[in-house]
Amino acid sequence: MNCEGYLINKEGGREHLQVIDVSREGVKIRVPLRLQRGNSHVFTLFVGVNRKTELIGKVAWADKASGIAGVEVHSSDEVWRQLIDYLEKDYSVAA
Numbered sequence: 001m002n003c004e005g006y007l008i009n010k011e012g013g014r015e016h017l018q019v020i021d022v023s024r025e026g027v028k029i030r031v032p033l034r035l036q037r038g039n040s041h042v043f044t045l046f047v048g049v050n051r052k053t054e055l056i057g058k059v060a061w062a063d064k065a066s067g068i069a070g071v072e073v074h075s076s077d078e079v080w081r082q083l084i085d086y087l088e089k090d091y092s093v094a095a
Contacts, residue, residue: 001087005045005052009033019045024084026072027057035062035069043071053079 001022006014017031027043035041036059043055057071073080 003045003047005029005043007031007033007041007043009041017043020068022084022087024073024088026060026070027055028068028070030066030068032067034064034067035059037062040074041071047079047083051079053077053083055080 003019015033017029021028040058056075057073060070060072062069
């Protein structure tokens with residue numbers, strides 16, 4: 001999965017991010033901001049045409065050299081749940 005979004009930094013500003021991968025429990029992102037393991041952030045992700053989701057997540061790990069981080073999702077909304085349900089759906093039985 002590849003989509004864009006932003007997180008809110010300590011000063012209340014927006015930091016652009018790119019989503020690399022998602023799962024029900026977490027999300028892998030690329031962000032120029034150096035994220036600290038253990039910090040929580042509010043994330044807004046644009047997951048489709050006129051569709052956005054808001055998450056609250058805690059940084060589980062961060063690679064400062066590449067700007068890639070893993071975030072544990074602690075709070076999500078209905079749009080996120082619908083997206084994950086769609087991605088986890090088994091389409092092989094429909095054939």
